[in-house]
Amino acid sequence: MSTLPENRDRVPGVSEARLAEIRREAESRGVIKAEGIRPPGAPFPKASVETGYYGIPLLKQPQWKWEVPLYFFVGGAAGSAAVISSMAQWVGRDPELARDARLVAATGAVVSTGLLISDLGRPARFLNMLRVFKAQSPMSLGAWTLAAFGTFSGAAAFAQFAADYFGSAPVRILGNIAQAFSTAFALPFHNYTGVLIGATAIPVWNENIKMLPLHFGMSGVNAGVSILELLGHDRCGALNTLGIAASAVETFEGIHIESNRNPVIEPLKHGATGWATRVGGVLSGPVPLALRLISAFTKSRNVRRAASWSSIAGSLITRYAWMEAGKASARNWRLPLETPEKAARKEQGRVGQEFEHIKEQAS
Amino acid sequence: MSVTAFLTDSTLCIGCKACEVACKEWNGVTEDGLDWSGYSYDNTGAVGASTWRHVKFVENAPEPGLGGNAPDMNSWAFSSDVCKHCEEAGCLEACPTGSIVRTEFGGVFVQPDVCNGCSYCVVACPFGVVARNEKDGRAFKCTFCYDRQKEGLTPACAKACPTESIKFGEIDDLRLRAQERLKELHARGMDDARMYDPTDTSVKGTHAFFIVRGDPRSYNLPPKPEVPTIYLKDGWKSSALGAGMLLAGSLIAFLASARGSNGHSSKTLRNGRG
Numbered sequence: 349m350s351t352l353p354e355n356r357d358r359v360p361g362v363s364e365a366r367l368a369e370i371r372r373e374a375e376s377r378g379v380i381k382a383e384g385i386r387p388p389g390a391p392f393p394k395a396s397v398e399t400g401y402y403g404i405p406l407l408k409q410p411q412w413k414w415e416v417p418l419y420f421f422v423g424g425a426a427g428s429a430a431v432i433s434s435m436a437q438w439v440g441r442d443p444e445l446a447r448d449a450r451l452v453a454a455t456g457a458v459v460s461t462g463l464l465i466s467d468l469g470r471p472a473r474f475l476n477m478l479r480v481f482k483a484q485s486p487m488s489l490g491a492w493t494l495a496a497f498g499t500f501s502g503a504a505a506f507a508q509f510a511a512d513y514f515g516s517a518p519v520r521i522l523g524n525i526a527q528a529f530s531t532a533f534a535l536p537f538h539n540y541t542g543v544l545i546g547a548t549a550i551p552v553w554n555e556n557i558k559m560l561p562l563h564f565g566m567s568g569v570n571a572g573v574s575i576l577e578l579l580g581h582d583r584c585g586a587l588n589t590l591g592i593a594a595s596a597v598e599t600f601e602g603i604h605i606e607s608n609r610n611p612v613i614e615p616l617k618h619g620a621t622g623w624a625t626r627v628g629g630v631l632s633g634p635v636p637l638a639l640r641l642i643s644a645f646t647k648s649r650n651v652r653r654a655a656s657w658s659s660i661a662g663s664l665i666t667r668y669a670w671m672e673a674g675k676a677s678a679r680n681w682r683l684p685l686e687t688p689e690k691a692a693r694k695e696q697g698r699v700g701q702e703f704e705h706i707k708e709q710a711s
Numbered sequence: 712m713s714v715t716a717f718l719t720d721s722t723l724c725i726g727c728k729a730c731e732v733a734c735k736e737w738n739g740v741t742e743d744g745l746d747w748s749g750y751s752y753d754n755t756g757a758v759g760a761s762t763w764r765h766v767k768f769v770e771n772a773p774e775p776g777l778g779g780n781a782p783d784m785n786s787w788a789f790s791s792d793v794c795k796h797c798e799e800a801g802c803l804e805a806c807p808t809g810s811i812v813r814t815e816f817g818g819v820f821v822q823p824d825v826c827n828g829c830s831y832c833v834v835a836c837p838f839g840v841v842a843r844n845e846k847d848g849r850a851f852k853c854t855f856c857y858d859r860q861k862e863g864l865t866p867a868c869a870k871a872c873p874t875e876s877i878k879f880g881e882i883d884d885l886r887l888r889a890q891e892r893l894k895e896l897h898a899r900g901m902d903d904a905r906m907y908d909p910t911d912t913s914v915k916g917t918h919a920f921f922i923v924r925g926d927p928r929s930y931n932l933p934p935k936p937e938v939p940t941i942y943l944k945d946g947w948k949s950s951a952l953g954a955g956m957l958l959a960g961s962l963i964a965f966l967a968s969a970r971g972s973n974g975h976s977s978k979t980l981r982n983g984r985g
Binding site for chain 2: 362364366367368370371372373374375377396397400401402404405406407408410411412428431432435436439440441442467468469470471473474476477479480482484485486487488490491535536538539540542543544545546547548549550553554557558559560561562564565566569584585586587589590593594597674678681684685686687
C-alpha cells in the first residue's frame with residue numbers, strides 16, 4: 349500500500365477506509381422505496397429524446413461579466429484608430445489626426461488591459477496569460493496581440509508627446525517605427541474577438557464564425573472613426589468615407605442576420621437579445637450610413653456628429669447583444685441535443701397524459 | 712504508466728450517489744445547495760465547478776419485468792455523469808495559461824495553481840462540464856483523481872461505487888469489456904443498450920464512456936459534440952478579410968481625400984478643430 353499524496357485541501361478524516369465506508373453505506377441504504385419528492389407543479393416533463401433531460405441545459409453559459417463586451421468595443425475602436433493614425437500620417441498628410449489617433453489607440457490599449465484583468469477570476473495571475481503561446485487558442489493569441497499592441501501603441505504615443513515638446517528627430521523616427529509595429533498588431537487585434545467567441549461550443553456563436561470577425565471588426569472601425577470625429581476631426585473627408593464603408597458592411601451584416609432562417613440564430617432575432625441585436629444593428633448600420641451620406645453633401649457637422657454618436661452606441665449595444673445572445677443560446681438545451689422544438693411540444697403533451705394515466709392507476 | 716478510462720455502466724447503477732459523496736469528500740469540493748429540484752431524485756442537476764460526479768435520474772413509463780419496476784411506479788434509468796476527458800479536448804486547446812494539461816494517464820487536468828480564471832474553457836467545452844467557481848475565481852472540473860492515480864489508486868468515485876457501475880481501468884481493456892458487456896445485455900433482451908463514446912466526431916473519443924439504454928440524448932449526452940478548434944480556420948479567414956478591408960478601405964479613403972484636398976482648402980483636412 350503506497351502512501352497518499354499531500355493535499356492541504358482535503359477534508360480531515362477522508363481516507364481509504366472512509367471511501368469503503370461510503371460504499372458500505374450505499375450498499376445497505378441506497379435503495380429507493382418511494383417516488384421522489386414532488387413539489388407543486390409536478391410532474392415535470394420526463395427525461396426523453398424529445399424533452400431532453402428535464403430541460404436542464406447541456407452547455408454552460410458564458411461566465412464573462414460586463415467587462416468583456418466593453419473590452420470588445422474598446423479593443424475594436426483602439427485597433428482601428430492605430431491603423432487610421434498610420435494612414436493619416438503617411439497617406440493623408442494629416443498630422444493632427446495622426447496624433448489624436450495614436451492617443452486613442454494607446455488609451456484604448458490601456459483600458460482594454462484593465463478590463464481584461466478585471467474580468468479574471470484571479471486578477472493577480474494576469475501574467476499567466478503570457479506563460480505559454482498557443483496558436484490554437486484565440487484567447488492566448490489575443491493576450492499576446494494585446495501585449496504587443498499595447499507596448500507599441502504606448503511607445504508611439506509617448507514618442508509623439510516627446511517629439512512635440514522637444515522636437516527631436518531620433519525620437520520622431522523611433523515613434524514612427526513603434527507606430528508601424530502598432531499598426532501591424534492592430535490589424536488582428538481590432539477583430540480577433542470575433543474568432544474568440546466564434547470558436548466556442550456556443551451554438552449561436554460558432555454558427556456565425558464566418559461573419560463574426562468581419563462584423564466585430566467593422567463595428568470597431570465604426571466606433572474608432574466616430575470617436576476621432578467627436579474629438580474634433582469632424583471635417584475630415586477620409587474619416588467619413590471610412591465610416592460610410594463600415595456602416596455599409598454593418599448594414600449588410602444586419603440584413604444577413606435578419607434573412608437567416610436557421611433556428612440556431614434565434615437569440616439574434618427574437619426576445620430581448622433579438623431586439624438588442626436589432627437596435628445595435630440599426631444604430632451602427634443604416635442610421636449612420638444615411639447620416640454620413642447626407643453630411644458628405646451638406647457638410648453639416650451636426651449631422652456628422654449624430655452619425656458618430658449613433659455608431660458608438662450601436663457598436664456598444666452590438667457587443668452586449670452578442671454576449672447575451674450567447675447566454676440565451678447556451679440555455680437552449682434543444683440545440684446540442686438536436687431536438688426540434690415542434691417534436692418537443694408534441695412530446696410534452698404526450699408525457700403529461702402518460703403521467704395522468706399513471707396517477708389514475710395508482711389511486 | 713498506462714492510459715486509463717472510466718466505463719460508466721448505467722444498467723448497473725442504482726442511483727445511490729455514493730460516487731458524488733466520495734468525490735466531494737476526497738477532493739474537498741464545496742457543497743452546492745440543498746434544493747429540491749422536482750426532477751425525480753436528481754437534486755444535483757448537472758456537473759459543474761462544485762459537482763464533478765452527477766447521477767442522472769431518467770424516468771420512464773412503468774415497465775414491468777426485465778430492467779423495469781413495479782407496475783405502479785415509473786421505471787428508472789440512472790447514469791453517473793462525469794467529465795469526458797476528451798481525446799481532443801476543447802478546454803485544453805482553449806486554455807491560454809497552459810493550466811489545463813493532459814496527464815500521463817490520458818486525463819485532462821486543470822492545474823489549480825496556474826488557472827487565472829479567464830473562463831474561456833467554459834465556453835469551449837462541448838459537454839458543459841468545466842465551470843468557473845465564482846467565489847474562488849478559478850475553473851474546476853473532475854481531476855480524474857490525478858493525485859490518487861499517481862499513487863496507483865482507483866479514483867474515489869469508482870472505489871466507492873457499490874455495484875461497480877463505475878469501472879476504472881486501462882482504456883483498451885475497458886473498451887473490450889464494454890463490448891462484452893453490451894453483447895451480454897443484448898443476449899438478455901436489452902436490445903436498446905448501447906455505448907456512448909463519440910469517436911466519430913472531432914473530439915475523437917473520450918476517456919469516460921458510458922453504457923446507456925435508449926437514446927443517449929435523454930441522458931443529456933450530445934449526439935455530435937465538436938471540439939471548437941474546428942471553427943478556427945473559418946474564423947481567421949474572416950479576420951484576415953476584415954483586416955484587409957480596414958487596410959484597403961483606410962488607404963483608399965485617405966488617398967482620395969489627400970488628392971481631393973489639392974484643389975480645395977486644406978481646412979477640411981488640417982483644421983479639424985476649427
